[in-house]
Amino acid sequence: MSNSPEPAVAPAESTKTEKLGAPVERKWHVKSEFTPEMLQEMEKLLPTKLSRAVAASLAGCIHCGMCSDACHYSVSIPEDKTLLPAYKADRFRKWYKYRFDWMGRIFPAFVGAKPLTKELAEDMYDKLFGGCTMCRRCTFNCPMGVDYGLMVRGARGILTQVGRVPENLQDTVDTHYNHGNNMAVPQDEFVETIEWIEEELQSEDGCENFKIPVDKKGARYFLTLNPREPKYYPLTIQASAKVLNAAGVDFTISSRYWDLTNYALFNGCDPDAKLFSQWQVDDVKRLGCEYLLAGECGHGYRALRWESPNWVGGVPFKITSMMELMAKIVQDGRIKLDKSVWDGHRFTYHDSCNIARSGGVMEEPRIIIRAAVNDFVEMEHNREQSFCCGGGGGALAMPEFAKRRIAAGKIKADEIRATGADHCLQSCHNCTDQLKEIVDHYGIKAKVMNLAELLSPAIVL
Amino acid sequence: MENKVGYALWVLQEPVQYICLLAMASMYAIKIYTLMKKPGPPEKAELKGDRFAGAIHSLLNVLRPWGMESTSKNPYFYLEFLVFHIAVVLTIGSTFFIPLFPTLMTPVVTKVIMLFMGLAFLIGLRRIYRRFTAPEIRIISSPDDYFAIILMTTFFGVGFVTMSLWLEGKPETGWMWIFFLMTTFFLLYVPFSKISHYVLYPFNRVIFGQIFGGRGVLNRNKTDIKWLPR
Numbered sequence: 232m233s234n235s236p237e238p239a240v241a242p243a244e245s246t247k248t249e250k251l252g253a254p255v256e257r258k259w260h261v262k263s264e265f266t267p268e269m270l271q272e273m274e275k276l277l278p279t280k281l282s283r284a285v286a287a288s289l290a291g292c293i294h295c296g297m298c299s300d301a302c303h304y305s306v307s308i309p310e311d312k313t314l315l316p317a318y319k320a321d322r323f324r325k326w327y328k329y330r331f332d333w334m335g336r337i338f339p340a341f342v343g344a345k346p347l348t349k350e351l352a353e354d355m356y357d358k359l360f361g362g363c364t365m366c367r368r369c370t371f372n373c374p375m376g377v378d379y380g381l382m383v384r385g386a387r388g389i390l391t392q393v394g395r396v397p398e399n400l401q402d403t404v405d406t407h408y409n410h411g412n413n414m415a416v417p418q419d420e421f422v423e424t425i426e427w428i429e430e431e432l433q434s435e436d437g438c439e440n441f442k443i444p445v446d447k448k449g450a451r452y453f454l455t456l457n458p459r460e461p462k463y464y465p466l467t468i469q470a471s472a473k474v475l476n477a478a479g480v481d482f483t484i485s486s487r488y489w490d491l492t493n494y495a496l497f498n499g500c501d502p503d504a505k506l507f508s509q510w511q512v513d514d515v516k517r518l519g520c521e522y523l524l525a526g527e528c529g530h531g532y533r534a535l536r537w538e539s540p541n542w543v544g545g546v547p548f549k550i551t552s553m554m555e556l557m558a559k560i561v562q563d564g565r566i567k568l569d570k571s572v573w574d575g576h577r578f579t580y581h582d583s584c585n586i587a588r589s590g591g592v593m594e595e596p597r598i599i600i601r602a603a604v605n606d607f608v609e610m611e612h613n614r615e616q617s618f619c620c621g622g623g624g625g626a627l628a629m630p631e632f633a634k635r636r637i638a639a640g641k642i643k644a645d646e647i648r649a650t651g652a653d654h655c656l657q658s659c660h661n662c663t664d665q666l667k668e669i670v671d672h673y674g675i676k677a678k679v680m681n682l683a684e685l686l687s688p689a690i691v692l
Numbered sequence: 693m694e695n696k697v698g699y700a701l702w703v704l705q706e707p708v709q710y711i712c713l714l715a716m717a718s719m720y721a722i723k724i725y726t727l728m729k730k731p732g733p734p735e736k737a738e739l740k741g742d743r744f745a746g747a748i749h750s751l752l753n754v755l756r757p758w759g760m761e762s763t764s765k766n767p768y769f770y771l772e773f774l775v776f777h778i779a780v781v782l783t784i785g786s787t788f789f790i791p792l793f794p795t796l797m798t799p800v801v802t803k804v805i806m807l808f809m810g811l812a813f814l815i816g817l818r819r820i821y822r823r824f825t826a827p828e829i830r831i832i833s834s835p836d837d838y839f840a841i842i843l844m845t846t847f848f849g850v851g852f853v854t855m856s857l858w859l860e861g862k863p864e865t866g867w868m869w870i871f872f873l874m875t876t877f878f879l880l881y882v883p884f885s886k887i888s889h890y891v892l893y894p895f896n897r898v899i900f901g902q903i904f905g906g907r908g909v910l911n912r913n914k915t916d917i918k919w920l921p922r
Contacts, residue, residue, distance in 0.1 A: 281730060282730055282731050282732075282733070283727055283728070283730040283731060283732045283733070283895070283899065284732075284733050284899045284903075286727060286730055287727060287892055287895040287896045287899060288896060290892055291889060291892040291893070291895070291896045293886055293889045294829070294832045294833055294834070294837050294886070296826070296828055296829045296832060297760075297762040297763070297766075297769075298762070299828045300761070300762065300765070301761065301762060305828075312827050312828050312831045313831070315828055315831065315832060317832045318831055318832050321832060333883075333884050334836070334884040334885065340834075340835065341834065341835045341836050341839075342834050342835075342836045342885075342886075343834030343835075343836070370900070371760065371761075372760050372761050372762040373762075374753070374754070374760070374762070374763070374773075375889060375892070375893060375896050375897075376750060376753070376893075376896035376897040376899070376900035376901075377896055378896070378899065378900060378903075536737060537737050537907060538737075539737075540736040540737040540738075541734045541735065541736050541737065544736060545736040546736075549738060550737070550738070587909075588909065589907070589909075590907065590909075591740050591741065591904075591907040591908035591909045591912070593909075593912070594912075612761075615909055616761055
């Protein structure tokens with residue numbers, strides 16, 4: 232054991248050009264169509280994806296059709312019956328039945344079982360990547376409790392493994408694998424961006440002493456970000472930092488594994504999901520933080536809070552989110568808010584599927600909003616019944632399905648319009664981008680913003 | 693009421709039924725064992741809710757039509773579901789009561805069972821019509837789906853006539869033979885068909901309840917939020 236004092240900062244801070252991500256870079260071989268070899272490989276992979284939940288969900292559908300009104304695709308595009316959840320899931324189920332269902336093996340046509348053919352595999356690719364965001368709204372409306380989200384993720388994992396995966400989606404995962412964050416933001420550039428944002432924050436009235444500490448050892452909260460924030464939305468980081476500083480929260484941002492996203496949740500690749508999680512777990516341990524704090528990001532929150540501990544076998548720290556922490560700050564009166572700054576504006580809130588339905592964060596955003604504004608209107612479907620905006624499940628990383636994605640956002644656009652709100656709040660970057668697209672596409676005059684951006688201007692310093 | 697039947701019908705009503713019942717139970721045991729061998733849903737995350745309470749909540753979902761949008765917006769559909777499944781229980785029950793406890797099949801009990809059988813028959817007809825005509829149902833239907841609903845509906849119809857004859861003091865009729873032959877077929881067929889969904893129901897609902905109960909989505913108390921961080 233060395234007697235030298237513990238360094239004030241973690242080793243990473245002194246090495247701004249550290250190689251992050253996997254030591255050896257890779258490029259996934261994405262295929263444009265299925266070959267017989269790929270189908271053979273899929274046959275081998277199928278049993279490995281059949282957990283109890285997936286197998287029970289594959290076997291449990293009774294074709295009652297109750298899911299037909301639950302899906303934003305089938306509700307927004309009613310003329311296309313192939314977008315019904317049961318139909319989409321059946322692309323996978325037919326193959327499963329052919330392999331494992333007793334009747335399916337003897338009389339396949341009788342129970343709708345089918346062998347895996349190129350056509351069926353293509354149909355799976357089209358419907359399970361391009362026609363489902365794994366939002367689980369149908370799961371909540373299925374009398375049998377069939378978990379479509381888990382089932383579709385299992386199928387996607389098989390398709391990805393053989394290389395039939397949307398190229399942009401896989402690129403995002405590969406970039407994360409190669410660089411440690413999904414936009415290949417270099418470490419030095421990231422630190423410089425944070426320093427610049429800190430300067431911008433300090434230029435705000437009353438914020439002269441506010442800090443955005445990087446690699447501060449022993450900080451209570453390890454704040455993680457979506458790479459879109461340092462790249463395109465630095466004001467979001469500024470707003471979050473302002474809220475945290477104003478409330479006296481002891482936090483830090485890592486210069487290493489600060490990216491909270493995990494697109495392996497979307498392509499179904501468990502080894503990558505585990506690897507990305509492990510990097511972050513090790514980084515939290517390196518800085519000795521008590522909490523891993525997820526920034527405002529839907530799938531990132533779910534991946535960190537609920538999936539990551541399962542992927543890596545448990546974590547020695549707590550995991551929370553900005554939504555929960557901000558609500559706690561508001562609830563405890565640690566910041567003073569002036570609601571009048573938002574007078575004249577009406578707000579509504581879109582529940583991200585991964586935060587609400589799959590994450591359990593539903594009342595917290597409302598506590599924040601009600602503390603900051605006077606005019607808040609709920610959408611017709613909210614909390615766990617909220618419709619997906621259409622941007623979940625990695626849909627924004629699949630340009631080949633963009634037209635369908637925008638069409639599927641119609642029900643959400645209609646609900647935003649019905650509130651009469653001129654601001655649509657949310658806590659997710661995929662939702663941000665999709666909501667911005669659909670309000671524009673469907674001609675709604677509403678600004679899309681997140682919760683930290685709502686609180687920040689209202690804080691009385 | 694008395695169940696005075698000949699030897700042949702007795703063989704069908706009792707030994708044959710027991711053998712078929714045993715076969716069905718064996719098939720289910722294999723099904724359940726196969727599922728249980730697979731890894732269950734792990735949860736190493738710090739829970740925000742209660743997995744056990746979530747599982748119970750989810751299992752009882754069937755009794756809360758307001759719990760799901762799909763049933764709360766379709767109360768008539770839910771009512772049909774309820775009557776249909778009560779009729780299933782009563783009809784299957786009657787196949788045991790008739791040979792084993794005929795005295796339980798009093799005129800009142802028989803009439804109640806007949807009422808549910810009759811209603812279930814009509815509901816079955818409507819469901820058959822829906823499966824053939826509603827585009828969103830037709831597109832997801834396989835022959836098994838049509839066969840199962842037609843079979844059940846016929847079973848209720850046959851059961852209704854059989855019970856009315858039973859009520860008239862005629863325990864051995866052609867209808868009774870058909871009723872018990874159908875029961876025999878059911879016992880053998882059900883484990884291989886979609887009708888076996890009732891065995892899978894607890895699995896799916898418990899898994900659903902564990903996942904979403906643990907995450908604080910189900911059973912949450914809006915006014916008493918268990919905050920994280922504490």
